[in-house]
Amino acid sequence: MAEPNVLIIGGGMAGLTAALELARFEVRSNVVESSPFAGGQAIGFSCKATSACVRCGACLAEDRLQSAVESPEIRILPSSRLLELSRSNGPFSAVVLRSPRVVDPDLCTGCGRCVDVCPEEAVRRAPSPYNRPPLAVDLDRCARFAGGDCTACVDACPESALAFDRGEERLALEPHALILASGFHVFDPREKPYGYGEMEDVITNLELERMLREKGGLVRPSDGSPPGRIAFIQCVGSRDERLGHLWCSRVCCGSAPRTARRLRFLEPELDVTVFYIDIQTFGRDFESAWNELRREFRFIRAVPADAVPTENRRVRLSYFDPETGSPDSLDVDLLVLSVGITPGRDLAGTSALLGLRRGADGFVEAGDSGNPPAGVTAPGTVLGPMGILDAVKSGKASAWRTLENLGMV
Amino acid sequence: MKSEGRIDILIIGDATTGSGVSETLIGKGFRVARADVEGYSHRSRVGGAIVVQAGERGPEFEALGLEPGNRVVALSDFLEALPDIQPFDKSGGPAPLVVFLLGLAGESSCRATRDALAASSVLLDDLGRRVAMLYGNLKVSAAGLEAEVREARRKGALLLRFSSARPTFVRNGEGRPAVECLDEASRRRLILHPDWIVKDEILRAGPGDLERAARLGAEPGPDGFLPSDNVYRFGLETNRRGILGIIPDADPLGRDTLEDDLAAAMLEMRALDRFDSWAPDRVAVIDPGLCARCLTCHRSCPHGAVAVGERIEIVPQACFACGICEAACPAKAITLRERDPEKGPLEAVPRPVLLDIRPGDLVTFGCRRSAERARALCGHLGAGRPADLVFVPVDCAGRISREMLMDAFLQDASGVLVLTCHPGNCHAEKGNLQARSRVGEVRRFLEEAGLNPERVRFNTLAANMGVEFGRMVREFKAELDQR
Numbered sequence: 001m002a003e004p005n006v007l008i009i010g011g012g013m014a015g016l017t018a019a020l021e022l023a024r025f026e027v028r029s030n031v032v033e034s035s036p037f038a039g040g041q042a043i044g045f046s047c048k049a050t051s052a053c054v055r056c057g058a059c060l061a062e063d064r065l066q067s068a069v070e071s072p073e074i075r076i077l078p079s080s081r082l083l084e085l086s087r088s089n090g091p092f093s094a095v096v097l098r099s100p101r102v103v104d105p106d107l108c109t110g111c112g113r114c115v116d117v118c119p120e121e122a123v124r125r126a127p128s129p130y131n132r133p134p135l136a137v138d139l140d141r142c143a144r145f146a147g148g149d150c151t152a153c154v155d156a157c158p159e160s161a162l163a164f165d166r167g168e169e170r171l172a173l174e175p176h177a178l179i180l181a182s183g184f185h186v187f188d189p190r191e192k193p194y195g196y197g198e199m200e201d202v203i204t205n206l207e208l209e210r211m212l213r214e215k216g217g218l219v220r221p222s223d224g225s226p227p228g229r230i231a232f233i234q235c236v237g238s239r240d241e242r243l244g245h246l247w248c249s250r251v252c253c254g255s256a257p258r259t260a261r262r263l264r265f266l267e268p269e270l271d272v273t274v275f276y277i278d279i280q281t282f283g284r285d286f287e288s289a290w291n292e293l294r295r296e297f298r299f300i301r302a303v304p305a306d307a308v309p310t311e312n313r314r315v316r317l318s319y320f321d322p323e324t325g326s327p328d329s330l331d332v333d334l335l336v337l338s339v340g341i342t343p344g345r346d347l348a349g350t351s352a353l354l355g356l357r358r359g360a361d362g363f364v365e366a367g368d369s370g371n372p373p374a375g376v377t378a379p380g381t382v383l384g385p386m387g388i389l390d391a392v393k394s395g396k397a398s399a400w401r402t403l404e405n406l407g408m409v
Numbered sequence: 410m411k412s413e414g415r416i417d418i419l420i421i422g423d424a425t426t427g428s429g430v431s432e433t434l435i436g437k438g439f440r441v442a443r444a445d446v447e448g449y450s451h452r453s454r455v456g457g458a459i460v461v462q463a464g465e466r467g468p469e470f471e472a473l474g475l476e477p478g479n480r481v482v483a484l485s486d487f488l489e490a491l492p493d494i495q496p497f498d499k500s501g502g503p504a505p506l507v508v509f510l511l512g513l514a515g516e517s518s519c520r521a522t523r524d525a526l527a528a529s530s531v532l533l534d535d536l537g538r539r540v541a542m543l544y545g546n547l548k549v550s551a552a553g554l555e556a557e558v559r560e561a562r563r564k565g566a567l568l569l570r571f572s573s574a575r576p577t578f579v580r581n582g583e584g585r586p587a588v589e590c591l592d593e594a595s596r597r598r599l600i601l602h603p604d605w606i607v608k609d610e611i612l613r614a615g616p617g618d619l620e621r622a623a624r625l626g627a628e629p630g631p632d633g634f635l636p637s638d639n640v641y642r643f644g645l646e647t648n649r650r651g652i653l654g655i656i657p658d659a660d661p662l663g664r665d666t667l668e669d670d671l672a673a674a675m676l677e678m679r680a681l682d683r684f685d686s687w688a689p690d691r692v693a694v695i696d697p698g699l700c701a702r703c704l705t706c707h708r709s710c711p712h713g714a715v716a717v718g719e720r721i722e723i724v725p726q727a728c729f730a731c732g733i734c735e736a737a738c739p740a741k742a743i744t745l746r747e748r749d750p751e752k753g754p755l756e757a758v759p760r761p762v763l764l765d766i767r768p769g770d771l772v773t774f775g776c777r778r779s780a781e782r783a784r785a786l787c788g789h790l791g792a793g794r795p796a797d798l799v800f801v802p803v804d805c806a807g808r809i810s811r812e813m814l815m816d817a818f819l820q821d822a823s824g825v826l827v828l829t830c831h832p833g834n835c836h837a838e839k840g841n842l843q844a845r846s847r848v849g850e851v852r853r854f855l856e857e858a859g860l861n862p863e864r865v866r867f868n869t870l871a872a873n874m875g876v877e878f879g880r881m882v883r884e885f886k887a888e889l890d891q892r
Contacts, residue, residue: 024680047871053834057640062782062872110789129789130782214790216876239555246556248549278512280550284638285631286516290546301572301593322572325596359552384552389644390666396643397672400679409437409679 004406005029007094007175009082009350012040013388014380015181016064017395018402023073025403030173031068031076032096034346036136037126038076039065040183042388044127046212048258050265055283056258057388058209064392066130076132077171081346085353091174092375098169102137102153107161110134114153114162119143123153127213133161177375177402180354180364181395182347184381187237187245187340193306194233194337201315202307202335205232205255218263218270220334222313227333229271230263231317232256233304237340238385239277245340247361250385252338254282257293259336264296273298273330275319307335341385351382377401418678419444421625422461423617428657430461433671439678446624457651457678460625460635464656465615468608472514475578479585480605484509484524487607491528497537504539505604507532508588512545513575515611519551519660525609526557533564541567541601543576543590551660570594578606612659626713627652628838634659641836645673648838649713650727651681681726691730691758691804692748693723699742706734706743711807711838730758731837732808736847745808761801761813768821771886772799773828774813774844776806778836779872780828786875794879795886806830807840814851814865824864824889825851826882831869841869861892 004027008015011033019029031038042061048054068074079099086093103114114135115123122141126134143150144164154162186206189196196202200222203211211218220227234256238249253276260272274297283289293299302319310316314331321328343362344350351358355373359365363384364372372378379398380391403409417439420431425443434441444458468483475481482490497504509525511517525542532538542561547570549555562568569592576590581602588601614633622629627647630638635654637647645653655670695706697720706723707715714727715734723734725748735743745758763772775781781802787794799822803809806829817825827848829841845867852862868881 021676021680025683045873047831047873049831049834049869049871052832053640053830053871055638055640055833059779059834059872060640062786063641063778066782112791125789129785134789213873214876216792216874216880239549241559246559247552248555250550278544278546278549280546280548281516283631284634288631290516301570322570322593325593360556361552363552385550389640392643393645393666393673394669396645396676397669400672400676403676403679404437409675 003028004176004408005173006177006179006402007032007082007092007173008179008181010034010040010181010183010380010382011038011068011076011078012181012183012380013042013061013064013391014183014395014398015040015179016068017392018179018181018379018399019074020064020067020071021396021399022402023071025408026073027403027406027408028073029075030096030175031074032080032082033076033078034081034182036079036124036138037128037131038068038078039128039131041186041206043131044206044213045209046262048255048262050261054258054261055389056255057392060388060392062128062130065128069130069132079136080171082350082353083170085178087375091176092178094173094175094178096171096173098171099139100164100168101166102139102142102162102164103133103135104161104163105133107159108133108135109159109161111158113156113158117152117156119150119152127210137162177377177405178354179398179402180350180356180376180378180382181380181398182344182350182382184341184385185343185345187342189236189337189339191243192236192337194236194304194335195307195309195315196337199307199309199315199335201227201313201333202337204337204339205252205259206339208259208336212259212262217266218334226267228269229273229332230334230336231273231275231330231332232260232336232338233317234274234276234338235303235340236337237342240340245342245361247385248280249338249340250280251341251387253280254387256336256338257282257289257297260297273300273332275300275302275304275317277301277303341381344382347382351378375405377405417441417457417682419458420461421446421458421621422463424461424463424657428461428667430459430655430657430671434459434675437675439675446621457653457681458625459674459678460621460627460652460654462614462618462634462654462656463658464612464618464634466610466612466658468610469515470608473510473575473578473608475586475606475608481586482605482607484521484607484609487605488524488528491531494536496535499537504537506539506541506601507605507607508601508603509540509542510544510576510606510608511542512547512609513543513571514545517544517546517548517609518612519548519554521609522548522554522558523551525607526554526561528607529561529566530564533561533566538604539565539567541569541603543569543571543588545571545575569599625649625652627654629654638833639836639838640834643673645670646677648711650729651678653677690748691745692725692728693730693732693734693743694746695721695723696742696744699740701740701742703739705737705739709733709737709843711840729837731805731840732803733805733837733840733843736808736810736843760808760810761803763799763801763817763820766799766817766820766822767797769823770797770799771795771824771826771882771889772801772817772822773826773882774801774803774806774809775828776830776840777802777804779830779834779870780878782872783828783870783874783878786873787878788875790875792876792879794882798882798886805835805837805840806844807835807837809844809847811847811850811854814847815854818855818864824866824885826885827865827867828878828881829867829869831871834871864889
């Protein structure tokens with residue numbers, strides 16, 4: 001087989017790791033990424049270190065992305081999706097549809113003048129400097145794609161990197177193997193009665209990650225003031241029979257305490273309460289860490305009934321206190337919802353295209369006979385919730401199985 | 410790319426039987442040998458070693474004040490006894506109760522939850538027993554477990570949750586323990602009279618696991634098991650390249666990870682097989698003419714790559730080219746060299762040099778993995794940094810020597826900032842700590858020379874700390890400008 005190449009759907013931790021491992025074996029890959037920026041959810045995350053590393057693995061996102069972008073064996077195709085797939089005896093035939101590329105990745109320097117001039121706030125800055133290009137136009141917001149004739153960004157660009165005459169592209173590929181690593185969908189907490197979308201100071205854990213990454217500290221979105229008391233609600237959209245989400249999202253029991261410690265490290269007086277059901281594993285030092293954490297923060301084993309605004313613009317949580325056996329309430333300045341990991345929105349379609357079976361929960365079933373079909377592997381959160389380090393390891397395992405499929409090991 | 414007559418992998422460990430690890434590897438075309446730890450040598454041409462760890466699983470009854478025996482048993486013992494339990498004749502009075510204790514002392518596991526649920530199902534459906542599960546943190550993160558717990562409740566299992574209080578156990582007249590507890594949901598005090606009390610087992614590293622890791626020169630994680638807990642080891646590798654650790658029987662995150670662990674391990678081993686044509690492209694080399702055999706390099710190498718024999722040599726397979734030994738060697742006998750795949754070590758890798766320093770500049774030495782990326786992010790976010798910052802990237806902060814720092818001052822830098830990964834995050838394990846010591850030495854030197862020691866500073870950060878990078882540089886610059 002001459003020059004084997006692999007098509008990877010999804011440029012997050014699992015997909016990029018698979019691509020990097022294949023590159024070690026001189027196997028080329030095309031990474032189809034649906035968003036304008038590769039790196040997955042993790043590329044928007046922040047470091048949780050206190051005086052030492054706490055093993056959250058968020059720094060690996062930068063590592064994976066930079067290495068993949070710089071690898072000659074890897075081509076990342078942002079704003080793209082798999083449109084068609086067929087297979088006869090030889091390699092697969094795939095058609096990838098790429099959205100119009102307004103920003104030329106070779107010319108854009110990321111100066112951000114287009115961001116400043118866009119009247120629709122449609123130009124987005126990539127989460128990482130290693131994204132290529134480092135800026136992208138959100139076609140859903142851009143006036144040009146709604147039939148307008150605005151050229152503000154094109155006119156402002158000193159590098160002539162922006163153009164509207166580059167149409168949609170169809171790329172015909174002939175991969176010898178496929179890897180489905182399209183990741184997960186973040187649960188929308190508007191389905192829960194915690195005032196998300198109504199109260200500005202109710203945010204998700206992912207928004208908190210981005211805030212720490214981009215601002216370096218915690219403030220209330222409503223007025224920019226530092227909060228004195230915050231709460232986390234765990235399992236929002238997970239372990240929830242009414243939603244039909246009969247699974248644990250696995251990562252939040254690790255991320256909430258780590259984040260709380262980071263916040264306390266930045267602001268020693270910060271008051272933190274965590275509402276939880278059961279604490280799952282969060283690290284290899286679980287027992288000692290769990291005992292310490294219960295001294296550092298208030299852990300309340302309850303699922304709050306709701307969150308409502310108070311007169312002085314705080315967030316009031318109502319819950320049943322298991323220690324006293326009576327209803328209680330807690331007013332906080334900021335509420336963080338640890339939102340669940342759910343199957344990707346396009347996973348049903350893509351997995352059908354690839355011939356992958358899904359379980360009752362909607363995630364891809366791993367390892368059964370005949371699933372996945374020959375030449376196809378599926379690593380990372382398409383299999384179910386997992387954290388960064390597990391997704392990386394899953395991507396490595398997938399690369400091995402792909403090399404086996406290619407007869408290379 | 411099959412192996413050519415050399416042993417690929419040594420399997421070391423006491424969980425090799427039953428785990429199927431070596432069978433899997435042999436089935437995939439690897440040449441495998443089993444060895445005790447003494448059979449492993451850093452210098453052998455072995456592709457690597459997979460350490461298969463069993464750990465020790467114990468019920469640790471004493472943590473709950475329970476005495477074993479008399480139908481107080483460990484979960485795995487109960488599973489063995491289960492086939493011999495006869496169905497209960499319902500005409501003979503109320504059905505006997507089996508109590509499972511999960512996550513009430515020590516960290517439970519998804520495996521324990523799954524086993525207890527499977528046993529409950531048999532007890533409830535086929536054996537006419539009643540079941541109660543008393544749990545602290547119930548581990549349900551493995552696929553399907555949450556649904557299974559709800560199914561058990563529907564079938565009639567009593568689930569009692571304990572947050573801070575714990576059940577107590579008292580012996581009744583027949584010597585069988587009764588369970589006294591407060592039900593959190595109903596606030597009622599309950600007394601249960603179980604026929605069996607079954608406790609989950611806690612997995613811990615045993616003395617054998619610890620000793621093996623120590624002999625191999627590989628650092629275990631905080632739980633005592635290999636791999637290292639450093640995120641750059643990806644939950645599989647260790648500080649010694651080619652030594653991988655797996656625990657077939659563990660479910661650290663509630664997943665049956667053995668299959669993925671093995672696939673990832675085989676990938677790593679095959680990649681190392683291709684080592685000579687691949688990586689690393691740099692390696693440390695000792696000049697035997699300059700070497701004084703002081704063994705500083707041996708002690709300072711975080712990767713166990715310095716072999717002590719008739720000559721002191723660096724095992725290229727294990728060298729990560731961090732440069733810690735180069736910076737530490739008192740005789741200046743060690744240099745990092747580019748490595749030609751055909752001919753071995755070639756040209757010396759130049760030490761980072763300072764270009765275009767103007768008097769008064771702030772010079773920052775930064776690790777490529779953390780500081781250089783954070784600097785790029787800082788610029789990307791527009792988080793601001795002074796224009797007169799001279800940034801010198803190094804592959805690892807461990808390569809920063811006293812001379813490099815002093816050189817900056819000799820060129821009239823106003824200050825020197827050393828930025829490394831956080832403790833525990835260094836790709837070379839302790840390159841960051843080495844850099845911190847060097848900074849300490851330079852501080853003392855400045856002080857002795859009558860200069861302000863505050864002109865050199867050490868900070869740690871991560872690749873995603875762009876804002877913090879800007880802040881650290883600005884704050885230091887402002888302090889320097891005040892003087």
